Amino acid sequence: MTSDTGTKAPRRKNMRAEEREKLIVTEAVRFFAESGFEGQTRELAKRMGVSHAVIYRHFESKDALIERVYEHVYLKRWKPDWESLVLDRNLTLRQRLTQFYVEYAERVFDYDWVRIFVSSGLKSYGLTERYLDIVRSKIIEPAALELRRERGEPERTDPPGVDELELFWGLHGAVFYIAIRKFVYNMPLEIDVEAAVRNTVANFFDGTLGRPIESSLGDCSK
Amino acid sequence: MTSDTGTKAPRRKNMRAEEREKLIVTEAVRFFAESGFEGQTRELAKRMGVSHAVIYRHFESKDALIERVYEHVYLKRWKPDWESLVLDRNLTLRQRLTQFYVEYAERVFDYDWVRIFVSSGLKSYGLTERYLDIVRSKIIEPAALELRRERGEPERTDPPGVDELELFWGLHGAVFYIAIRKFVYNMPLEIDVEAAVRNTVANFFDGTLGRPIESSLGDCSK
DNA sequence: TAGATAAGTTACCAAGCGGTCACTTTTGCA
DNA sequence: TGCAAAAGTGACCGCTTGGTAACTTATCTA
Structure with missing residues (x-):
């Protein structure tokens, strides 16, 4: 046989x-x-x-x-470079955050990651909390401090206040919501993710009224 | 006995x-x-x-x-008034959206609603899609059209393009992420929800650079 | 190449779970 | 007050599910 x-x-x-x-x-x-x-x-x-x-x-x-x-x-996708990127004063804060969120989206915005992240948030094993601690200490807080300088405020050393942090959580949320729409809500994203991220960051800095609507190629590299 | x-x-x-x-x-x-x-x-x-x-x-x-x-x-919490609020030209678009999101947050941002919404998104019975269709057609699209006027663009009747919509999805995401942080990620919100919402809308219009950091009382009613 | 060891399979257990049914208790009403 | 209909119960069914153990098959090495 x-x-x-x-x-x-x-x-x-x-x-x-x-x-x-x-x-x-x-x-x-x-x-x-x-x-x-x-x-x-x-x-x-x-x-x-x-x-x-x-x-x-x-x-x-x-x-x-x-x-x-x-x-x-979770742990395998965090790029330690990001932590220094946010602090790199050769670039404007806007450039740094644009680059950060573009790279972040590239590594993290996929079906598996986003859904498991949200699932485990609902289950609350405490893991999302730990992850968001990293985001806060490595990105949100440093960015808030850099913004003071960017705005030309007098040098201070006190930690960022709640409102300064909230501002950047708002940006983070706006960006992350792109992923939620795509992978959790299953909404068809008609624009590519990178462009969406760039626009979101641009709008964060300029506001809606100060900025014309850009094409999906949205350029804010300079 | x-x-x-x-x-x-x-x-x-x-x-x-x-x-x-x-x-x-x-x-x-x-x-x-x-x-x-x-x-x-x-x-x-x-x-x-x-x-x-x-x-x-x-x-x-x-x-x-x-x-x-x-x-x-889902269905019990939608306030039909919102649909006309967005179109009310006695108010600036900023005033309308501030009021809408403050009221929206008041009705919708609670433990039960947010968690069930996200859960069912993951399960995708198709219900979140239907709900977000309402948000798009009643809020996002009208707002996008109103923005043209607000910016003093010449009168047009063509439907809003992808980028115009994306802009307002970005706002919606930034606001909704407040609720996700609180009820899904279980992050302690140190600022009250209404103030967070007001700040988010304000920042959406003005951008970060054009606006000083406000206290949590954040007033943008005028 | 024999045989020890590691990898995989089949059959099984016990608890969990959605759902049903025959029965008891409560309640509205003639 | 008595009785039929409605509300609630407890025991049970059958399938699912995480987990186990005794067995078979593959692989590595002395």
């Missing part, structure tokens, strides 16, 4: 533990992004063409797997 | 169907907002001090109940 040429050909390929674990995490990211964390391990296993017991050979529990998914999705 | 005074006192109170249904929906709204739609009917019933079969006497299925929750949460 078997048509192989004498050498016992394995019907099934085994993967090395490490490789399989990686694959499980990768698949799980996409899977949980689609189904939410209620998605069943059997379904996930089926996607990999494997029995669901395999998952439990490599992960202690479903929760342990979810933990790994978090790590993979 | 029974200490009542002779008249057969009912051990259990029955509710009228209509009243019970209302109570179930009310409780379900809060319950699903907390637990997501995976929350069990037994748990929900326990909160009402009732067996879970009661739910199935009044609702065909869990899905039917969820449907009712949607209705209750």
